[in-house]
Amino acid sequence: MYSFNYLKPDSIKEAESLLSGADDNKVISGGMTLLPTLKQRLARIENLIGLEKCGLDKIVLKEGLLNIGAMVTHFDVSNSALVKTENPAIAQLASHIGDRQVRNRGTIGGSLANNDPSACYPAAILAMSGTIHTTKRDIKAENFFVDLFETALEEDEIITSVSLPKPERAAYEKFPNPASRYAIVGIFVAKFDSEVRVAVTGAGEEGVFRCQQIETALSARFLPESLSEINISADGLMSDIHAEADYRAHLIVELAKRAVAKSIAR
Amino acid sequence: MTEVTLTVNGKKYTQVVFDHLLLADFIREKLKLTGTHIGCDTSQCGACVIHVDGKSIKSCTMLAVQADGRDVLTIEGLADGDVLHPMQRAFHENHGLQCGFCTPGMIMSAIELIKGKPDITDQEIRQGLEGNLCRCTGYQNIVKSIQEAAKNENNLTNR
Ligand SMILES: Cc1cc2nc3c(=O)[nH]c(=O)nc-3n(C[C@H](O)[C@H](O)[C@H](O)COP(=O)(O)OP(=O)(O)OC[C@H]3O[C@@H](n4cnc5c(N)ncnc54)[C@H](O)[C@@H]3O)c2cc1C
Numbered sequence: 001m002y003s004f005n006y007l008k009p010d011s012i013k014e015a016e017s018l019l020s021g022a023d024d025n026k027v028i029s030g031g032m033t034l035l036p037t038l039k040q041r042l043a044r045i046e047n048l049i050g051l052e053k054c055g056l057d058k059i060v061l062k063e064g065l066l067n068i069g070a071m072v073t074h075f076d077v078s079n080s081a082l083v084k085t086e087n088p089a090i091a092q093l094a095s096h097i098g099d100r101q102v103r104n105r106g107t108i109g110g111s112l113a114n115n116d117p118s119a120c121y122p123a124a125i126l127a128m129s130g131t132i133h134t135t136k137r138d139i140k141a142e143n144f145f146v147d148l149f150e151t152a153l154e155e156d157e158i159i160t161s162v163s164l165p166k167p168e169r170a171a172y173e174k175f176p177n178p179a180s181r182y183a184i185v186g187i188f189v190a191k192f193d194s195e196v197r198v199a200v201t202g203a204g205e206e207g208v209f210r211c212q213q214i215e216t217a218l219s220a221r222f223l224p225e226s227l228s229e230i231n232i233s234a235d236g237l238m239s240d241i242h243a244e245a246d247y248r249a250h251l252i253v254e255l256a257k258r259a260v261a262k263s264i265a266r
Numbered sequence: 267m268t269e270v271t272l273t274v275n276g277k278k279y280t281q282v283v284f285d286h287l288l289l290a291d292f293i294r295e296k297l298k299l300t301g302t303h304i305g306c307d308t309s310q311c312g313a314c315v316i317h318v319d320g321k322s323i324k325s326c327t328m329l330a331v332q333a334d335g336r337d338v339l340t341i342e343g344l345a346d347g348d349v350l351h352p353m354q355r356a357f358h359e360n361h362g363l364q365c366g367f368c369t370p371g372m373i374m375s376a377i378e379l380i381k382g383k384p385d386i387t388d389q390e391i392r393q394g395l396e397g398n399l400c401r402c403t404g405y406q407n408i409v410k411s412i413q414e415a416a417k418n419e420n421n422l423t424n425r
Pocket residue numbers: 026027028029030031032033034035051070096097098099102105106107108109110111113114116118119120121153157158159160180181182183309310
């Protein structure tokens with residue numbers, strides 16, 4: 001690793017001013033992605049700004065929305081009584097991210113900021129139409145995920161929390177890479193009073209996306225059988241050593257069926 | 267550089283370290299506690315697992331400065347003199363190790379895994395060890411060891 005200074009601001013205001021201090025400053029949350037990047041010398045940083053003392057580790061219910069602080073770890077999301085009652089699907093999603101040690105350190109804010117095309121949370125936040133709160137503004141999920149590893153965040157903008165509405169039914173199904181547990185394909189299905197939203201991670205060449213075909217079919221009848229005639233095009237889907245695009249297209253439908261069944265059984 | 271004070275295996279240490287020093291390197295190089303192994307250095311293998319404030323973490327993916335003020339437990343902190351920790355004893359008695367390289371990490375992960383779960387199933391143990399790899403692939407006996415330790419813990423608490 002190249003050398004850097006590690007700073008521990010006591011408030012988010014202070015973190016914000018430190019971050020805007022120089023171009024090669026960066027915030028660090030769980031470090032599960034950033035530290036490996038630094039070890040490989042893929043990035044050079046002047047100051048690392050640790051958010052651990054900024055009070056972003058709370059989970060609360062605010063005006064009917066579940067609000068999860070940016071520094072809440074995957075383990076704490078999976079284990080929180082409030083999350084389990086308000087939004088069991090996201091608790092279950094969190095419980096299958098990486099391994100226990102990754103879950104004990106990795107955070108929801110870090111995962112969203114990173115926008116890895118195979119990460120789990122982006123599918124949930126997009127499908128549930130969550131809002132990402134930052135030091136500057138509130139960003140709807142639809143406008144947040146831009147491209148692979150790219151978000152709407154500005155250089156000096158920090159995620160402070162995420163709010164999620166409560167779906168009537170929801171579930172996440174992942175076909176994990178057996179080594180890393182990242183999604184080869186992951187599907188989050190969320191049924192609201194007025195609409196059904198389905199988001200796909202792990203498959204898109206431009207990262208997480210909504211699948212209109214499946215949404216339309218499920219809006220007519222929210223049952224796994226509604227998807228039996230659906231064929232997803234492999235255009236725009238990733239091909240890599242783990243799976244070809246047409247296999248991913250097949251997985252999308254299959255996992256969506258399972259997610260619907262799981263959400264109904266819950 | 268930054269001065270850090272942390273408790274490791276019940277003993278307080280204060281040292282001035284480079285901000286980019288990994289916790290695994292701090293433990294091995296500065297404190298000379300070499301029971302914590304570095305297998306992959308890329309957060310995959312779990313040989314470096316220790317506990318920080320009671321939670322298992324991969325010490326190759328955490329900085330020493332991030333452990334400032336925290337309570338660290340490594341494999342060396344488990345035994346009470348010559349008396350092995352129940353998890354260590356279970357590994358010993360069930361042939362839960364071959365070369366022993368993955369063992370410190372396996373044991374630290376296993377201790378957290380069985381907490382409050384005396385009846386943990388084979389499947390739960392295998393899933394709970396997602397973050398630990400054994401290059402000798404002796405998983406069968408590792409699982410057996412952990413299951414036995416879980417049962418013993420139950421007997422202890424029922425007494
Ligand atoms: C072995 C392994 C397996 C994994 N498996 C999975 C998996 O199955 N599914 C999955 O979804 N993920 C997986 N991950 C990734 C994991 O979820 C990480 O936690 C996540 O990618 C990053 O979160 P972090 O808190 O560690 O972020 P960090 O590494 O601290 O930061 C990541 C990036 O986000 C920026 N950042 C961090 N916090 C903020 C903030 N609050 N505001 C703005 N920018 C911020 C940082 O500057 C950095 O660029 C895995 C990781 C590992 C090592």
